[in-house]
Amino acid sequence: MRAPGRAIVPVVTLAALVCVTGCGSGGGGHHGTTAAPTATPRASATPIQPTPTAMSSNVQPIAVDLGPTGDYTNGLFTSVTICMPGDDSRCQTIGGVLVDTGSVGLRILSSALSLSLPQQTTASGDPAAECVPFLDSLTWGSVRVADVELAGETASAIPIQVIGDPRFPNIPARCTSSGLPPADTVGTLRTNGILGVGVFREDCGPICESNGAENPGVYYACPASGC
């Protein structure tokens, strides 16, 4: 039915960004990701942007608010600074990024991104793209490389997903076999990005490096002929 070896990339997986602040510390103490919730429940429908004011090092400010579309409920948002790999003079701070404890890795909406980040390629040199199910929708888009700054610390040259990248408009049939609709605009994603904070180091892990039937079809190689 499928040709997993052709379309699916046995390479990159998005790294867990929790490693920016806590990897290798053995957990506990002040090495963990400590956040200062500044919940401000309001009746207004006006979008409330988080005000990222680091109180001390290794603290990532977060806020419960209505998100960039002004109608998000029960959402935790933060701001993330991303830079061109190795060049901290070309950076962009993106607010309205959802903090998501149900996923792993950083995903930024293409329309919220002004940097032209380098494309992650597969071992054979093809551009890599990713398809991720999120229960009621999926994110589809390129995998690009960025320096990501969180809590005053930098994760250098890590892969992130650029959701709705216009360079790869056609979603592979294998990806749409979930039946879930793509969320690739701020209107449908309802955030400017998703910062996954999970227990895994990668979003998919070793099974996505396989060429066999067990490969779940999360990563795709996208040569000019299509993904």
Next chain:
Amino acid sequence: MTMSVPARDSAKRRSTRALVALFALCVPSSAAAMLGGDATSVDVDRAQMASSLTVTPTDAGAVHELRLASGTVVREYAAPNGSVFAVAWEGPWLPDLRQLLGPYFEQYANAAQAKPRARGPLVIREPGLVVEIAGHMRAFVGRAYVPEMVPSGFRAETIR
């Protein structure tokens, strides 16, 4: 009684697949799907999704459990007449729902498209189809069933 049919040996699997394909040619209505299909569609699914199969007879028919190579487990609930009235899944990634829901896939996809997206559990309750998906990345659970096909006395909430 539980019958286990491991699909490890690739030659055996190929021949099984060929047999299933031949059989599917003879019975075209069973080749496409799963939900709503007859018991032979379970074999088609097994061949398509490269998995092992365990069949457990129950009072209300049989549960066909498919273990996909991806680690996801799919259970198909067949009524005494063999028709598959429900499917359920759990595992690190979603199964191929186009394959699994068969003729009900379009209705499901259209209903999912129409709902506001919030990255929360997906619950679709329509005449003729119920679909629920929950969990999170690397740990999904879900089920789909056709209420009209559920045998009388069978409690839909036990589909899992």
